[in-house]
Structures are given as structure tokens and as C-alpha cells.
Amino acid sequence: MERLRLAVKKEGALQFLSHLDFARCVRYVIIRARLPILYSEGFNPHMKLSFASALGVGVGADVEYLDMELAELVPVADVIGRMNAVSPDGFSVQDGKYIDAKAPKLMAVANYAVYDIKGPVTRPISQDELDGILKAFNEKPDVAYEKVSVKKGHKVRLIAVKNHVIEPVSGIVKKDTVCLHAGILETEDGAIKPQQVWDVLRTQFGLPVQADLVLAWRRGIYVRRDGMNYSLFDGV
Amino acid sequence: MSRTVVIDPVLLSKVSKPARYVGGEWNSVVKNHEDVKLTVAYCFPDVYEVAMSHLGLRILYALLNERKDVAAERVYAPWPDMEELMRSKGYPLFSLETRTPVIDFDFVGFTLQYEMSFTNILNMLDLAGIPLFSRDRGEDMPLVVAGGPCAYNAEPLADYIDLFCLGESEESVQLLADTIIAWKEAGKPGGKKGLLKQLAGQQGNYVPAFYGPRYDEDGQYQGLTILEEGAPAQIEKCVVSDVEHVYFPTKPIVPNIDIVHNRAVLELFRGCSRGCRFCQAGMLYRPVREKSPQRLVQLAKDIIKNSGYNEISLMSLSSADYSCLPELVDQLLDAFKDQKVSVSLPSLRIDSFSIDIAKKVQQVRKSGLTLAPEAGTQRLRDVINKGVTEENLMQACENAFKNGWSTVKLYFMMGLPTETDEDLAGIADLAYKVLNLYRQITHKNNGKVTVSVSSFVPKSHTAFQWFGQLPIEEIQRKQQYIKSLIRDKHISYHYHDAKTGRMEAAFARGDRRMGRVLYEAWKLGCKFDGWTELFDYEKWMQAFRNAGVNPDYYAARTRPTEEVLPWDHLSNGASKAFLKREWQKALDGSLTHDCRHLSCTGCGVCPSLGVHVKDYKEGDSHGKITFSC
Numbered sequence: 030m031e032r033l034r035l036a037v038k039k040e041g042a043l044q045f046l047s048h049l050d051f052a053r054c055v056r057y058v059i060i061r062a063r064l065p066i067l068y069s070e071g072f073n074p075h076m077k078l079s080f081a082s083a084l085g086v087g088v089g090a091d092v093e094y095l096d097m098e099l100a101e102l103v104p105v106a107d108v109i110g111r112m113n114a115v116s117p118d119g120f121s122v123q124d125g126k127y128i129d130a131k132a133p134k135l136m137a138v139a140n141y142a143v144y145d146i147k148g149p150v151t152r153p154i155s156q157d158e159l160d161g162i163l164k165a166f167n168e169k170p171d172v173a174y175e176k177v178s179v180k181k182g183h184k185v186r187l188i189a190v191k192n193h194v195i196e197p198v199s200g201i202v203k204k205d206t207v208c209l210h211a212g213i214l215e216t217e218d219g220a221i222k223p224q225q226v227w228d229v230l231r232t233q234f235g236l237p238v239q240a241d242l243v244l245a246w247r248r249g250i251y252v253r254r255d256g257m258n259y260s261l262f263d264g265v
Numbered sequence: 266m267s268r269t270v271v272i273d274p275v276l277l278s279k280v281s282k283p284a285r286y287v288g289g290e291w292n293s294v295v296k297n298h299e300d301v302k303l304t305v306a307y308c309f310p311d312v313y314e315v316a317m318s319h320l321g322l323r324i325l326y327a328l329l330n331e332r333k334d335v336a337a338e339r340v341y342a343p344w345p346d347m348e349e350l351m352r353s354k355g356y357p358l359f360s361l362e363t364r365t366p367v368i369d370f371d372f373v374g375f376t377l378q379y380e381m382s383f384t385n386i387l388n389m390l391d392l393a394g395i396p397l398f399s400r401d402r403g404e405d406m407p408l409v410v411a412g413g414p415c416a417y418n419a420e421p422l423a424d425y426i427d428l429f430c431l432g433e434s435e436e437s438v439q440l441l442a443d444t445i446i447a448w449k450e451a452g453k454p455g456g457k458k459g460l461l462k463q464l465a466g467q468q469g470n471y472v473p474a475f476y477g478p479r480y481d482e483d484g485q486y487q488g489l490t491i492l493e494e495g496a497p498a499q500i501e502k503c504v505v506s507d508v509e510h511v512y513f514p515t516k517p518i519v520p521n522i523d524i525v526h527n528r529a530v531l532e533l534f535r536g537c538s539r540g541c542r543f544c545q546a547g548m549l550y551r552p553v554r555e556k557s558p559q560r561l562v563q564l565a566k567d568i569i570k571n572s573g574y575n576e577i578s579l580m581s582l583s584s585a586d587y588s589c590l591p592e593l594v595d596q597l598l599d600a601f602k603d604q605k606v607s608v609s610l611p612s613l614r615i616d617s618f619s620i621d622i623a624k625k626v627q628q629v630r631k632s633g634l635t636l637a638p639e640a641g642t643q644r645l646r647d648v649i650n651k652g653v654t655e656e657n658l659m660q661a662c663e664n665a666f667k668n669g670w671s672t673v674k675l676y677f678m679m680g681l682p683t684e685t686d687e688d689l690a691g692i693a694d695l696a697y698k699v700l701n702l703y704r705q706i707t708h709k710n711n712g713k714v715t716v717s718v719s720s721f722v723p724k725s726h727t728a729f730q731w732f733g734q735l736p737i738e739e740i741q742r743k744q745q746y747i748k749s750l751i752r753d754k755h756i757s758y759h760y761h762d763a764k765t766g767r768m769e770a771a772f773a774r775g776d777r778r779m780g781r782v783l784y785e786a787w788k789l790g791c792k793f794d795g796w797t798e799l800f801d802y803e804k805w806m807q808a809f810r811n812a813g814v815n816p817d818y819y820a821a822r823t824r825p826t827e828e829v830l831p832w833d834h835l836s837n838g839a840s841k842a843f844l845k846r847e848w849q850k851a852l853d854g855s856l857t858h859d860c861r862h863l864s865c866t867g868c869g870v871c872p873s874l875g876v877h878v879k880d881y882k883e884g885d886s887h888g889k890i891t892f893s894c
Contacts, residue, residue, distance in 0.1 A: 042289025042521060045278065050522045057291065057519055057573035074605060087278030115573075117521065118289030148275055244275045 030067060031099045032130045033108065034262065039090045041119030048083035054117060055095065061115035064108060065100040081135040081250055081261060082142070088223075090247040092123065094135050094261045102127065126262045139261055140216075141253035144223040146209040148243035156202050162234045163209075167197040174221065174229050190229055193221045198230075207238060214253060267298045267369055270359035272350075280347045284522045285313035288339075288361030291519040292571065294326075295362045296336035302446045305329055305337040306360050306370040306407070309378075310385035311795070316341040317518070318526040320580065321413065322376050325438055327514035335442055338362040338370075342385045343392070345792070345799070351392060358393040367393035372445060373407045375426070377415030380772035381765060381795035383422065386411075387787040390425070397784070399427050399474055404456050408445070414549055416471075417502075418725040418832040421772050421779035423473035427461060431469040431835060432502030433535070433550075435511050440467060465496045469503035471835060472496060478777050486776045488829045501836045506876045508535050508554035515567035519574070528576040528609070529568045531561055533593070537582035538861045538868075538878070541639070542650045542851050543678065545724035546582055549837050551870040553586075553861045554879040558593045565597055569606055577601075578609045585614035585622060586861070588882035594625050612637075613661075615653045620664040633715075634665050637676035640684075641691025647854045648683050650728075650847075655695070662699050666706045672713040673699055679743050679760075680721040680735045682851060689743055692716060693750035700755055717759045718747060720766045724773050725832040726839065728847035733823035734770040737763045764802040768794065770820035776831035779819065781812040838870035840893045869893030 039051060046054065056076055059066055068074035077098035084090055105125040112122045166172065172190040177183055193214050200209040211226050223245035230236040251258035277283045288295075298304055307326055309316030316322070322339070329337035338360035343351060350356070357366040367373055373395070375386050387397050390409070396402050399409065411422065412430040419429045430437060441464070448460045455462065465472045475493035480486055491498065505511045517529060534555040537547045556564075565577055577597070581587060597608050608626045613619040615636050623634065638658055640646045646653065662673060677692050696716045703712035720740045723729050735743075740763040751758045772779055786808035793799040809816050824830070826845050833841070843866075850857060860866045861880050871877055871891035878889065 042284065042287040044274070045283040045287055046521055050284065053523070054521050060573035060575065061291075061571070068605065086283065087274070115291070117291040117519070241279060242275050244278055 030130055031102045032096060032128050032132070033099055033103075033105070034094060034096050034126050034128045034135070035108070035112075035122050036092050036094055036124040036262070038121045038123060039084060039088075039093055039119065041089075042117065043119030044089035045086060047086050048080070051084065052078070052080065054120060058112050058116050058120060059097065062108070062111040064097070064103065064111065067098040067100055079135060081139040084247065088245050088247060090250075092249055093247075094139065094250065096128070096135055124262070128262075135261065138252050139250050141212060141214050141251045141258055142220075142247055143210070143212045143249045143251075145246045145248055146211060146223045146227050146243060147206055147246070148227065148238050149206050150202075151237045151239060153205070154202055154207065154237055159200050159202050159207060159236075162230060162236050163198050163200055166230060166234050172229060172233065174225055176225065188221050188225070189218075190221060190226070192216055192218065194226060198226070207236065210248075267363070267365050269364040270356050270366055271364070272356055273354075276350055276354070280350055281344060282313070282522060285341070286343065286347060286361070288364075290521055291573075292516045293339075293362055293518050294330040294337070296330070298336055298363065298365065300333075301336045302334040302449065303336075303372065303442055304365070304370045305335060305372045305374060305442075306340045306365075306367050307337055308340040308367070308373060308375045308386075308389055310342050310375060310382040310389060311378075311793070312344050313341045313520075314522070314524040317520050317524045319376065319378065320530050320532065323517060324512070324514055325374075325434055326518075327516065328435060328512050329438065329442060331512075332439075332442065334446060336362075338365070340367055340373075340389070342389055342793070348388070348392065358389055368395055368407065370407050371449070373409050375409070375411040375413075377411050377413035377422070379795060380415055380421075380769045381800075383415075383772060383783055384787045384791045384794055386422070387425065387783065388792050391787075397787075398424050400424070402427075404453075408457065408460070410441075414545060415772075417545075417549060417835050417837060418773060418775070419471060419473060419835060420478075420777045420831045421775045421783060423777050424780045425783075426473065427457070428464055429471040429473065429835075430503070431471065431500060432837075433505045434469075434503065435505055437467070437469050437503040441470075462493065462495060465493070468501060471500045476834075486829055486831055489834055499834055499836055501874065502549075502838060504838070504874050504876050505535070505554075508879065509556050509560055513564055515564060516571045517568060517574075519572050526578065528578050529565070529572055529574040530578050530580050531565050531568065532556070533561060533579055533581045533584055533587040533590075534879075535581075537586065538866075539583065539586070539652065539859050540650050540847075540857050540866070542648075542728035542847055543639075543681065543721060543724075545727050548726045548839055548868075550582065551837070551839065551868065552876055552878045554876070555588060555881055557881060558589045558596060561593055562596045562600055566600055569601065569604070575605055576607050576609055578611055580611060582612075583614060584610050584612055585619040588880045590622055591625075594622060598625070615657050615661050617660045617664045620661050620668065623665075624668050633672040633674055634670050635674040635676065636661060638695060639676065639678050640681060640688060641677065641693075641695055642688045644854060645681060645684060645688040645691070647856055648851050649678075649681060650851070650857055652856060652859070655698075658695070659698065659702060662702055663706065666703050671703065671707070671711070672715070673703075674715040674717060675699065677716065677718045678721045679718050679747075680740055682729060682732045683854075686743075686746060689747050690750055692718065692747055696751065696756045696758075697753070700753065712755055714756045715759065716747075716751065716756060718744070719761045720763050722766050722770045722773055725830070726837050726844070728844050728851055730774070730830065730844065731824045731826055731828075731848060733821045734767065736817075736821060737767060740766070762797065762800075765794070765797075765800055767816060767820050768802075768805055771816045772819075774831070775819045778812070778814055782808050782814050782816075785809075785811040836873075838868075838874040840867075840869040840873075843868045843894050846894060865889060865891040867892050867894030 067077040081094040109122045174188040176186045196212045198211040329335045410428045411426045416429045461472045475496035476489040536550045536553040639651045744760045789804045
């Protein structure tokens, strides 16, 4: 068995897919590319394919990683060429590397994601004003976000935002939209969603935006260790 | 330069399933409109997941896109949340491939699959900014065309559609495209009317504006008057005589989101001549024409290779009737044995043979089994010419239970001609017999039988086209009566809302006056009427009142066979005399055999359209004498 890790893009039409739909699309690409992928045993065989994260509807990504198990070694360049020749609009393989079969799962090691978070403003805002808002957020040691769970009978959970947003958030004003740049760390307590960071800035720091008019774009995903970000190809 | 509709992604991400509106699927075809001579927007008046599951439009889409001079694109009905966004921001209806506004296409084609999608057609035209009524559309507006089974009773849509195309379009759509291109290149002689006059002379084409309805002093429909010289009195459907070699797409669009039927589709044959008297499809798609197993296996291999699908569905009106089914299934299973591709049969015939085939294709998971006896007693099954017996059903179930199936779904209809409470009691009896058979065979006390009973809707071009639908109260009484007879928790009983059926029946047998009702209903906000959660019966009743039309005049009235029918000018090739004879035979409870295997039964389709039955086991029908009774 050969374990291949690929760096792929989710953009364009695929930006609007849920994780399950995205995963199905990738499976079709793998079948069309005729890769010797392995399947689980049993009545309902599943492809040996796993992802670093579950990107939600609307969230595009410059890079997402996936691992697949192949029955035999196919040169990385071949895999990339064959998959890209049969990919729908919005999916492409950027890079790949064979990794140790026993390496920990992507999900288990990928713990730091960097996002652009963008949405329209509700009133004109200057770059200085935005910088001021972000400065206030960045300098405040503790920020709490109340997460109301719709599924679990409106149970409220407190998220310590600063446990997850550990680097300063930056941002720019472009005409009537604001675009923030933020890194989010996943800890044993989980993580915070980019939209929730947006909402914290809106409700607690006066960012003039709407709660639900926001889109996140993931710029990168890394292994973060000792304050450094490592690529999922070699930081393992 | 063509315009494109750009939707703010932030807003788009707020609607449900935004991927419905972005295209970009594998095998979708994107062309530059500057490089082609004709642009076609194929519209399905329902939401993406339903629309994308329809084979017919996929065939025409791929077929036209094979041509260098044509760009065919897809347009589906936006779900109400998306419609709201489009209307509030002023986004017009646009195509999935190039996001071109529908109004900028040369030709806008709607498929008419079910009556309850008609309000969506009006709504889509409106969202596109195209005037609803054909008389209000100027020379700069696209040609609005419609086809599909509901085109056989075109009259309720006559005021909205420029051109109806009857029958199978693989060949005729090429002529249609050629004709429009030639007309454009010649500088559009005679304007749109000049084009329509030319098209009206081609087989299968019905230009409703060239005809005017006549009514007598009581408002009784008397027929159509030809208003334009050269328009034919009778429009006959187009039919593909060589189904073996007719175009079939091998590069299906693979949707990015899950759809209703998300699998590869192989069409085994066209037509079904079992002759069930309620069935419109059985009449519209005659005669039976099979593809050869060799051709089907080759198509299947290409489709799987080009799509990446892991399931292929063998589709036809009655797939188990395919003469070479066992060989075909063996060859397919063999061809795909190392590829994890499964084969599925969407419909089963009620006999032990079908179960053997099902066993073969469902080697692993024994999902539920669906059988359609349609009526509860032999007497009524003979009336509808459903040539199955209780013995057939029991043998099929016995075979299934012995081979590991434990759930059976039984489909029935109610409100059929001559039906009595005894026939309804027969439905409950059959359900109990099947359940008891399961227990007897397996010595288990579980098992599950699902009984699903729909209410009958009389359709044009069938032997039951004259028969009136029962009043809603009577259908509801019958529904409750069956319910009272089923008292076992292992039998679950479902029935359909009678109100939707009543609307369907009014359109299915309506004339041009139903077009007014449609307009009123659309104005009141009716849309997606086929969706239970969006269907609003009260609004429809209001629409009938506003239009001054009584739904029962169309839906509930049993019509004398000599009455002029609103679809008399639209022919599937079958003679009215044949239908009258079948109607009489139904009332006598006598059967008509399947002409696929035995002698011609005289429906008239083969001689009037110059086609032949093609069944690989029976041999070519050369030598079979066909006639019209």
C-alpha cells in the first residue's frame, strides 16, 4: 500500500459545495483518473480517502489536503496530470508527496488555518477606523464568544476567542467591503469558526457589518508547533 | 458581446444549496456565443436536483452541443429563496453554463413532464423578463418552444408557447436548428412569423397561434379553426425509427451536488406496448424499439469511463421486458466486475423472472422490492388491462422472500373506471396475503409491506381519456375505507393528496381556457405545485374563480366518445377508433395482448408513422402485418 498526500484547490463552482458533496466530487475525479485506489472491505466498500478538514458551503480554499491509499506507486506527476485532466471547474491538484503509511491522520495534525473573511459594511468606514477596531481586539487579553447551539436546544457555550485567535488579526477596507485576515488555532477544546470571529468583532468591537453577510476563504492550513507553521507535507 | 449575470457570492452563499446555480459540472459544455450560429436555453421547470435527473433534456443538450454551430445551455427553476434574491437584486434568469440571461438566447425550450410544473414555466419566463403571452413577444424576443409528454395536450399552454414539438426529437431537433440558422442567415425573412410558418410545415410541429378555438353557445369546445394557410389540420409526432443507432450521450454531466437520480443511465428501449389502459406513456412512446445488447454494453462502458459513476441504471418504461435482459445483465456485470460498478433496475415486472434478474443485480444489499399490481382484484386488473394475476404476484414475492428480501412495496391506483369497494378491499387483502406469505416462508414474525395508493388522473391519448375523475370527497372516502381495513403494524399505508390530482386532471384534459386559470394561479403566487409543501389548493380554487372556469368541467366529467377533444389535432399515431375499442373492452373487462410478442392489435402507430416494432427475441417485425382499426 502506498499513501499519497495531495494538496488541492477548492474554488469556483466547488466553493459552494458542502464537505460531503465536495468529497463525492473528488471520488468521481479519482475514478475517472483510473487511479489504483484501495477500498475498505465489506458490503459497502468505501474509498480509502481522507481530508484534512471539512470545508463548509461557501468556503473556498487555496489549499486543502487529502490522503489516499493506492495499491501501487504511481509517480506524483502522473497522478496530478491524470486527475487534473478529469477535474470539474473549481478543483485542481497542486502538489503531492508520498508519505509514511503510518503517519498520523491529516485531521489529527492539521491544527492551524488562515482565512480571509469578507463581507459588505453597513456604513462607510475608513482604514484607520478598521485598524482601530482590530487594534482593540488584538490588544484585549480575553475575549469570550457566546455560541448558541441550535441543535442542542439553544444551549449556550462560551468560547475563549483568544485561545484560538493567537496572532493579530489584520484587515483592509476596499470600497464598501471589509476583508479580514485571521489565523485560527484548533485546540483540544475545538476551534472557532471564521464567521464567529467576524461576529465577535461586530458585536463587541463595533465593526459595522452584518452578522450573516460574510464569506470565508481559507488561504492556508498548517501544523502549528512551538509558534511555527509547518506545511502538511513536511511538518509531520 | 453577450451579457453575463454575476451574482455576489456573499449573497449566493445564503440561499439553500447555492451549487444549484453555478454550473461548472464535469462534462457540462461551455461555448463562446460569438462562435456559434444558434444559442439554445433548455429549461426544466423544476429545481436542479429534479431537472438534472431527467434523461430527455440531457440527450438533447449533448446532441446539440455536438454541433459546432450551436451552443445549448441549461436553465432550471430557482427555488423560492433564490427567486427572492433574484427579484430583490434584479438578477434575471440566467443559464448555468455561461450565466447568460435567458432573454438573450435565440431559442428557449421547455420540457413539459408534468402538469404541476406549468406555473413554473410562467414564473421562469417572468424571471427572464420575457413577456408571458406569445402575442406580446416582439421580434427581439427568443422563440419559446416546448416538448415532452404534456405537449400532447398543448392547449392549456397554447397562449404562452410559440411552438410545440411532438414526439422524439433526436432527429427533428437537427432540422429545427438548421431551419432557424438558415432563417437567421437569410436575414430573418418574414420575421418570427415567417419562421413559424416554415416550422409549421415540418412533422411534429404545432404553432398554436395559427389556430383559433371554436366553442358552441354552451361553451362546449368544437375544435380548432386554421387561421394560417398551410398549417396542418393534424400534427403527428416525430418518431425515431432506428433506435439502435440514434444518438445517445456517453459524456453525461456529473452534478456536484446529489440529485434525485444520481447515476449513469442506459436506455434499453423506447416504448411499451403492454397496453395498460390508464397509461399515457404506453400510448405516447409506441412502438417498442430495442437497442442491441452489444450496443448497450459499449454505451455503458463509455458512460462509466467518462463519468466516474459507480452505478448504472437500466432505464425504460418497463426494463424487465427487454428481450435480452439476462444476457445484457451478465455482460454488464462481467464488464464492470473489477470496477465496483453496480447495475440497477428501476422497475420490475410482477413475475418470478424479474426477481431472478433482481437477484443477479443486487448481489449484496437486498433493498426493498417494488411491484405494481395497480388494482386489488382480478376483475379490475382486467379492466385496466394490467396483465398480471394474483398468482404472478405471489410467485414473485415467494421467490423474493426465499432469496432474502423482507420488504415489499405495492403500488395501486384508486378511482379507476368501474371500481367498487370490493376492489379496494382487494388491495388490503393482497397486502395481507403478501405479509402472510413472508411469514410462512421465513417463519419470522416481522416483514414489511408498504401499500401506496395514488388517485387516478385521466390522461389524453389513453383508453381512459373519456372517464371523469371522482370527486375529492369520494376519493377521500375510499382512502379512509382502505385505511380502515389495514390493521397490522407491519403493513404501512400511504395515499396521495387528492387535491393535487384534481388540478392535474383539469390540465391533462383542459382546453385553452385552462390557460387563463394558469395565469391567475401564477399571479396569486402558485409555483412548484408538485411540491407538497408549496402546493396551495386554496389559491388554485381562487384562480379558477378569477378565471370563471369550473375545474370539474375538465377533471370530473365523463365525456361522450363522440365529443370533440381539445387534443384531437395532436396525434401520437394511434387512431381514436382504437382507443374507443379499448375503452369498450375495458368496460367489458376483456384483455388486449401485447403486440410486441403477438399479432398487431391495430393501434395504428406503425402504419401511420412508418415504423416497426423491434424486439431482439421475436425478430424484426418485418412480415408482421400492422393495421389501424
